[in-house]
Amino acid sequence: MNLGQYSFSCPQCRAELNNSKVITLNTERANRDKGVIQLSVGVGDYTFKHEPKTEFNEGEIVSFYCPHCKADLSAPQHKDFILLKMDVDENIQFDVIFSRKAGHRRTYVITEDGIESYHG
Numbered sequence: 001m002n003l004g005q006y007s008f009s010c011p012q013c014r015a016e017l018n019n020s021k022v023i024t025l026n027t028e029r030a031n032r033d034k035g036v037i038q039l040s041v042g043v044g045d046y047t048f049k050h051e052p053k054t055e056f057n058e059g060e061i062v063s064f065y066c067p068h069c070k071a072d073l074s075a076p077q078h079k080d081f082i083l084l085k086m087d088v089d090e091n092i093q094f095d096v097i098f099s100r101k102a103g104h105r106r107t108y109v110i111t112e113d114g115i116e117s118y119h120g
């Protein structure tokens with residue numbers, strides 16, 4: 001599944017968070033360092049760019065925020081994950097959850113048929 005063709009939006013304000021290549025989110029580390037991350041939209045592609053340049057510690061929990069409304073994007077039922085909406089078309093929207101633990105490469109797309117899992 002190539003997720004690059006879909007748009008991802010904030011569950012709170014519904015702002016679109018991606019262009020054709022990257023999802024842009026605000027970050028905050030456990031030590032309160034703030035930054036901006038650009039995540040590749042390819043599922044299973046865990047490359048990212050972070051400003052300022054940062055080496056995250058393995059297993060570090062990073063907080064992600066909507067760059068528009070500043071909402072905390074932590075998934076309500078899965079605290080080590082963030083939740084975004086994936087708009088498939090006008091009527092279909094899936095939940096996508098990404099691990100927010102550095103080095104823990106897991107993405108799940110929650111569809112009407114169940115949960116599809118991706119890992120790198």
Ligand SMILES: [Zn+2]
Nearest residue numbers: 010013066069
């Ligand atoms: Zn928002």
